[in-house]
Amino acid sequence: MILEARNVTFAYAAGVPVLRRVSLTLERGMILYLLGRNGCGKTTLMQCLSGGLRPNAGQITLDGRDLHSYAPAERARQIGLIPQIHTPAFAYTVREIVLMGRAPHLGLFGSPGKRDYLIADEALESVGLAHYAHRPYTQISGGERQLVLIARGLAQRCQVLLMDEPDAHLDLHNQQKVMEIVARLAGQGLSFIVSSHAPNNALAYAHWVLLMKTGRVLSAGAPADTLTAPLLSDAYDLEADVIYDGADDQRVPRAVLPRRRTR
Amino acid sequence: MRVVTLRRLWQGADVQVSGRDVLYVVLLLLPFALIVLSLMLGLYSISVENVGRALLSSIAPAMAESVPQTELTLVLRIRLPRVLSAALIGAALASTGVAFQGIFKNPLVDSNLLGVTSGAGFGAALALLLGGTAALVQGFAFGFGLLAVSLAYVGSRLYSTAPMIVLTLMGILIGSFFGSMTSLIKYVADPLNTLPAITFWLLGGLTGVTWSSVPSLAVITLVGGAFLWLVRWRLNILSLGDAEAVTLGMNPNRLKLIIIVCATLMTAAAVAVGGVIGWIGLVIPHAGRILVGPDHKRLIPVSLALGASFLLAIDNLSRALLPTEVPLGVLTGLVGVPLLILLLRRNQTGW
Numbered sequence: 371m372i373l374e375a376r377n378v379t380f381a382y383a384a385g386v387p388v389l390r391r392v393s394l395t396l397e398r399g400m401i402l403y404l405l406g407r408n409g410c411g412k413t414t415l416m417q418c419l420s421g422g423l424r425p426n427a428g429q430i431t432l433d434g435r436d437l438h439s440y441a442p443a444e445r446a447r448q449i450g451l452i453p454q455i456h457t458p459a460f461a462y463t464v465r466e467i468v469l470m471g472r473a474p475h476l477g478l479f480g481s482p483g484k485r486d487y488l489i490a491d492e493a494l495e496s497v498g499l500a501h502y503a504h505r506p507y508t509q510i511s512g513g514e515r516q517l518v519l520i521a522r523g524l525a526q527r528c529q530v531l532l533m534d535e536p537d538a539h540l541d542l543h544n545q546q547k548v549m550e551i552v553a554r555l556a557g558q559g560l561s562f563i564v565s566s567h568a569p570n571n572a573l574a575y576a577h578w579v580l581l582m583k584t585g586r587v588l589s590a591g592a593p594a595d596t597l598t599a600p601l602l603s604d605a606y607d608l609e610a611d612v613i614y615d616g617a618d619d620q621r622v623p624r625a626v627l628p629r630r631r632t633r
Numbered sequence: 634m635r636v637v638t639l640r641r642l643w644q645g646a647d648v649q650v651s652g653r654d655v656l657y658v659v660l661l662l663l664p665f666a667l668i669v670l671s672l673m674l675g676l677y678s679i680s681v682e683n684v685g686r687a688l689l690s691s692i693a694p695a696m697a698e699s700v701p702q703t704e705l706t707l708v709l710r711i712r713l714p715r716v717l718s719a720a721l722i723g724a725a726l727a728s729t730g731v732a733f734q735g736i737f738k739n740p741l742v743d744s745n746l747l748g749v750t751s752g753a754g755f756g757a758a759l760a761l762l763l764g765g766t767a768a769l770v771q772g773f774a775f776g777f778g779l780l781a782v783s784l785a786y787v788g789s790r791l792y793s794t795a796p797m798i799v800l801t802l803m804g805i806l807i808g809s810f811f812g813s814m815t816s817l818i819k820y821v822a823d824p825l826n827t828l829p830a831i832t833f834w835l836l837g838g839l840t841g842v843t844w845s846s847v848p849s850l851a852v853i854t855l856v857g858g859a860f861l862w863l864v865r866w867r868l869n870i871l872s873l874g875d876a877e878a879v880t881l882g883m884n885p886n887r888l889k890l891i892i893i894v895c896a897t898l899m900t901a902a903a904v905a906v907g908g909v910i911g912w913i914g915l916v917i918p919h920a921g922r923i924l925v926g927p928d929h930k931r932l933i934p935v936s937l938a939l940g941a942s943f944l945l946a947i948d949n950l951s952r953a954l955l956p957t958e959v960p961l962g963v964l965t966g967l968v969g970v971p972l973l974i975l976l977l978r979r980n981q982t983g984w
Binding site: 420421422442443444445446447449450451453456458459460461462463466470471473474476478479480481482526 | 734735738739740863864865866867869870872873874876877879880881882883884888922926927928930
């Protein structure tokens, strides 16, 4: 276990909890998917787990230590957050964006040196974008930006990467490209928490799924156990079918299909 | 980009130097060359040798022996305070412009965003209306510049949500309030004496600058500039927004507040001495980005150098080349706009 949340409760305004007694355990090398409707608390949970928000009740521990006992830079050396694809106000190069991952390793008055450049280039290499180092980040595609942000997380050298909807705005090819790299990095021991609106990607890549509804955990477990027709129908407030593949005794869920309301 | 490989003889190691690195070094050295040039230029022009001897005479008095007394006085008593002020003011306005554009994530603002220049303008106009001395005008300009930003800051604390947006709005409100107050003073001022003095001050200029105003300007600009230099790489991260700065282990609000205080002091000191010299804080940052890219690691040093160089060049134009002194605030735009349009033609930063 490296990151653990126990009964985390959080409210932006008193009396209106956004998270209610949420618990999860993230192991080394695990890809954990957060699924649920818009507003179910996925993003708030991610912010609590990254240390940006402090839970009103409950506890989050990192390597057995209370997350809020870590200094900000110390915490950022362990946990990185990959935001949704964005466009910065200034046209930094891809390499400059990746270098920013070195921030928690440098003093307030420091700036990256030779070793940091090497680490950044190495990180770009491992997401297959070494040749993009000097391109302006504002001029590359959404899928490439997602990979650059992953590279920044690698340059940050953390154990846990939180990804906020990495599959949003990406075509099928780029979703696969990003998630294959995530799966490969997980195989090397990095842990991921991925919030997503794509249950099919969870079926393909997740080791563990947290299905959330109105701030609560509706179900948690392996994808085949949580992404079932009744649970999905409850979580998303619709009728859904799960399509299985393979012979009866070893069938594998492959796709989630919402049903049309009227035909 | 062309890459030249130099061999470092004393280490035997290869060092790669790109065209961009050469440009960077040239830009950083530019203000020093321009300071010497500015000391030579004027109605009475002085040779580079005598300028050098005059400058060194403060350390080695023997150097001044062959230099005429008139030239010594011109260089050390008249031109040097003005030239140094121009360099310091240009550096302050340009670097604080870069800092504000970074922390407000907006390439269209300058350090007047929170009302410092408007407050300073009102302070100076008030002092001139009261018939104050040059020192009083400077003191009032500096004090009211700080007051304006403090009011904006206190005002923004009244609301707990979205502090940066409320702070910006408060700055604009306080700025326009002081703008109206300045107009009111101009309206009631004596149109024969006071009004022209106020108008002239508001257009900016270094005509009356003496040694007395240089020490405070120098200390504030150098200390503030050094701080911006030290945190320059962090500006990259602040410009991505608070959420990302937090996940990268920073406390963005505290650092932004320190930068705002620092930039406000620098701008107030610059405006107090030079009057309202617009345009530099907005456009030199863009010129810097076109030349060396948006990375603040290089942009802050380059904006310090480029701001200093630009105002030195403009002041020379005003002082030495034109028959009568044209206000700096007018010339910066007249010269700078065509210059920037030329630079934009080769823009590859793609912002």
